Amino acid sequence: MIEAIGVIGGGQLGRMLTLVAKRMGYHVVVLDPQEHSPCGQVADEQIVAAYDDRAAIEELGRRSQIVTYEFENIDIGSVEHLERCGYRVTPSSAVLRATQDRLLEKSFVRECGIATTAFAAISSRGDIEAAAECTGFPAIVKTVHGGYDGKGQWRVDSVAGVHGAFEEARGAVLIAEREVEFSCELSVVASRGGDGSVVAFPVAENAHDRGILVRTIAPARIEPTLASQAQEMASAIGRRLGIVGTYCVELFLTHGGELLVNEIAPRPHNSGHFTIDTTPCSQYEQHVRAICGLPLSPPRMFCGAVMMNILGDGTGNHLMGTEALLGDPSIVLHVYGKRHAVARRKMGHFTMLVDAPIDDAILTRAAAAHAKLSWR
Ligand SMILES: Nc1ncnc2c1ncn2[C@@H]1O[C@H](COP(=O)(O)OP(=O)(O)O)[C@@H](O)[C@H]1O
Ligand SMILES: [Mg+2]
The missing domain is CATH 3.40.50.20 (Rossmann fold)
Incomplete structure (x- = not known):
């Protein structure tokens, strides 16, 4: 027990x-x-x-x-x-191994019969030419291990640029990826129980700023068939990984309507924060249930959501403007209790609960609410 x-x-x-x-x-x-x-x-x-x-x-x-x-x-x-x-x-070391390494991860996704962007390994200077041939330019070069929130990544336009990244990475194994021209970024947060059952939350639509998540819209404003396809991909990945717990699959939707998997996180995910305030059983509760052998709860959203991350900016450690922010009764605030609001550090987030379809007016309202916050 x-x-x-x-x-x-x-x-x-x-x-x-x-x-x-x-x-x-x-x-x-x-x-x-x-x-x-x-x-x-x-x-x-x-x-x-x-x-x-x-x-x-x-x-x-x-x-x-x-x-x-x-x-x-x-x-x-x-x-x-x-x-x-x-x-x-749980998740097991086997799951961790496959998801810690961007090369193993993308290879695994392809073994599942799911598309990714073109990629190649760079472990020595001699690999650069062939990798560039494979990806073309612009390309994103990333450290295979240890990156997060866009850290350990270089956007490059030329072979010389790849060499530059290789120098800066000082011997770390790299992956070069073709830059995807996407119409939007999506993610599916799902949970798999020890009994093999999988539940997937509605697809989320994500906006990043220099590699760091800044806004999630849920559900994503995409065709229902695409949404089901993304959820099925996430479920297939979870089954094949044999993961027990909550995980997240990040995807690109190309202008041509193709879904490409970018990465897998073997844990609850920033883009699933909306589930705390809009569902009866959040991604975190699903994780607890999964690892403790309890039944998962079929996801259901009470309402839509716009989640905005609150990042530090290095100007102070006290969050100002929360009184004005919470003047909007549709906003739920979460603050993480970190002492130092270092620039671009995730310090908190808010979820704006939305009953209508999410349109530009709502996104403008969310951005205006976010603009009320500052650091001192
Ligand atoms: N191949 C790519 N094409 C286009 N954009 C990319 C690509 N790889 C990464 N990005 C952008 O950078 C963000 C962070 O990259 P990601 O691979 O998710 O690394 P991590 O989240 O671990 O830092 C992505 O969400 C996306 O906005
Ligand atoms: Mg990511």
Whole structure:
């Protein structure tokens, strides 16, 4: 029987997961190197240690009946170590391995019979010419491991540009991708239970600014057939991965109407925050249910949503303007409890609840609401 959940990673995803787990009566222990982490603030206990601290990881295993993680750039060796010691970890190290590495990930998607943009590996200078041949320009060069929120990426226009990226990456293995000219970016948050059942939330439509998510519209403003296709792709990926828990599949919709999978996150996702305020069972609750062997809940949205991320800008650590923001009764505010509002750091988000189809007027209202916020 599961009474305590261990979470590797103490960020906002872990925090939102923990808030739900607490509501459901679980004891939560988090492991994060940063004392008083966003997740640690709401969990029962925090183990302050590095992700690759084997003794601390074992301690997390001892203090819980199931261990999960809230971001994928953790040490895979630690997850394997937990498994070898006989502790239960979900998603498994096999899932983590396939999704931590952008090359393995895109190859896996193709093995599922699902399209991706053209890509090639660059592990030495000698690979650059052939990779450029494969992708053409402009291309996006990314580190294969460790990137997030657009970090570790270079947009390049020439072979010389790829060489530049290779120098800057200082020996990291890279992937070059053809830049997709998309009409929009989409994501599907889904959850798979231990019994193999999969539920997928309505497709979300995402806007990024220099690689970082800034706005999600749900449901996405796309044809229902495309939406079902995207959900089916996500379900197929989850089944083939054998993941247990909530995960997210990010896609591009090309101008030609083709869906290309960009990446898979083996955890709850920023673009699924809307599920907290618009569904009876959020992506976080589905995750708790999945890892604890409880039935999943068929997703249902009470209303539409525009989710806006609140990023730091480096000018101060106090969020100003919340009084004006909450003057709009359709807005729900979430703040993550991070002390330092470093530029472009995810500090919080708000969800605007929408009963009508989402049009430009609503998006303008959401942007105006966002503009009321500042840092001091
Ligand atoms: N091949 C590509 N073509 C066009 N845009 C891309 C491509 N790869 C990444 N991007 C843009 O950069 C964003 C972040 O890249 P992504 O691969 O999702 O990395 P991560 O989210 O892990 O930082 C994407 O959401 C998209 O806006
Ligand atoms: Mg991404």
